[in-house]
Amino acid sequence: MSLSINNDVTVWSRTPVGSKPLILLMHGLGSHENDLAGLAPYLPHEYATASVRAPLAAMGGFAWFPASPTPGQPQPEDVVAATQAALDWIDEHVDPATPLVPMGFSQGGAMVSQLLRTRPQRFIAGVMMSGFISEVDLPTDEEFKSAQLPIFIGRGDRDPIIPTERFEYASDWLHERSLLTEVVYNGMQHSVCEPELANIAHFLEYALTEENDRYQQFLSSVHA
Template sequence: MPSLDDTAVLWSEPPGDKPLIVLLHGYGSDERDLFSLRTKLPTAFTYASVRAPLDPPFPMSGYSWYSIEGLESRDPAGVTAGAQALLEWLAPLGERRVGLVGFSQGGAVSLQAMRLDPGRFDFVVNLSGYAAGGSAPGDEALKSAKVPVFWGRGSADPVIPVEAVEHTTAWLPDHSDLVGRVYPGLAHAVSEQEISDLARFLEKQL
């Protein structure tokens, strides 16, 4: 797994005393995708939008956190590798804890990073993503740590397999302090209502 490209990171402002939120885009996108969300979210955070380390298969443009061989394939090992790359990028920032906001693949990687190092994160936001299968080193600790997690998804999302949604629905309540929202008619996207709900969730984390 390649390292994250530090020169590709978009910062809302130089790192300082504000709490940090790292934005993780979805498959075939890049660091510019979620960066625009910062204008609708609390200004009390610094936002850093990172670029995933892999190129998706030609002719798909953009970047990916792990490979997908067909819509039904979600290899937990790939999700873990993407999460480890994120944790390695965070390491030079020291012991400061951060929040993660990820969409689709970025949401899966965000949850997996929490499962690898529960104490690193103040909260995690999973937009149209899922919890990977299998076990992870921090799963047992998460049962008591109860990291705040916001999970938003559309009822008409054709991308995330039903099995992945069912697994996430069963797994998250026991491993997080969960706030879950299902948006009627929403496909694989983020709605204005979801952004408003996300902003309220983030305000409560301050």
């Protein structure tokens, strides 16, 4: 299955400038590009954002891949197809010299983990909000582990959509293979809260500082 992202509806806060990072916003199941675009004011203002629309129509909005009978366990081939569509969009619309941070909610969070695992050299960090990961091994997983990317995971302790074991699997898997920061928010369901956004902003300020080793490695590679 071949998918593509409609760039005509992408919501940009502004064009990325120089070596400043771009935050790629990826919405959840049944939502749309304007949803996470509203988070831009909560993020560090020096970074541009681009909120993209997922390629599949679903539930009155859009989806990255079809909903599965067991939430948090999508069909691997569907995730691969969506990931390729996102990478194709990145290759066409984002300067290779622009440091890139995917940030997604739920299905969008799953897309973040898959993007980082599939092409770890292209990204400098990732943010997963109530997201999960595919259990299927990828040929680039060792490369992903070697990259030691900073990743933030935030979720609620009362999420009624994604089973707790799917969150715990993602946490355990990423703890062994990345620089993981995880925060569980008391009383939060399948959503995003202001304390989480504040923590994400602080995480990004750390992860995207020019003193960060991963940031410097990326800049050195694109300007070599």
